[in-house]
Amino acid sequence: MAAVGIKTGMKIGVLAGRSGLPVKTLRYYEDLGLLPAIGRSEGGYRLFAEESLRRLEFIRRLKTLGLSLEEIQGCLTVHDAGDLPCTDIQIQLERQIGRIDAQIEELGQLRQELQGLLAGWQSDPAKERDVICPNLRV
Numbered sequence: 001m002a003a004v005g006i007k008t009g010m011k012i013g014v015l016a017g018r019s020g021l022p023v024k025t026l027r028y029y030e031d032l033g034l035l036p037a038i039g040r041s042e043g044g045y046r047l048f049a050e051e052s053l054r055r056l057e058f059i060r061r062l063k064t065l066g067l068s069l070e071e072i073q074g075c076l077t078v079h080d081a082g083d084l085p086c087t088d089i090q091i092q093l094e095r096q097i098g099r100i101d102a103q104i105e106e107l108g109q110l111r112q113e114l115q116g117l118l119a120g121w122q123s124d125p126a127k128e129r130d131v132i133c134p135n136l137r138v
Contacts, residue, residue: 010048011045012027012046015052015056018053019057025059026056029069030046033115034072034076056077058076059076062075066096075088099122113132120135122134
């Protein structure tokens with residue numbers, strides 16, 4: 001019965017077409033262990049199961065939420081072991097919120113710095129030797 005599954009698997013080009021992802025990305029995911037092949041065709045082509053499409057959609061969704069491929073791999077490892085990765089995903093999403101909060105704080109500080117620079121900006125400052133732009137105070 002396993003041979004039937006292998007014969008009905010999709011070649012990587014078909015999977016790429018159906019998923020909308022480039023073959024190069026799929027190969028990269030396979031190399032990282034995110035996308036396992038189910039076997040090889042008689043011609044030696046890697047074959048992927050129909051469920052690979054759901055797996056790719058899962059990867060895409062977590063990537064849009066800002067998770068790294070390493071973090072996604074951890075969630076898939078839990079799934080592949082037969083457990084639901086919901087708790088792991090929750091932890092990763094909470095960490096992502098923390099990273100976003102830190103970025104927001106950094107952007108707020110950058111915004112203040114930019115506003116400070118522009119508040120004293122001179123359109124036509126006096127030239128100074130060895131200074132590229134006196135407004136930047138470097």
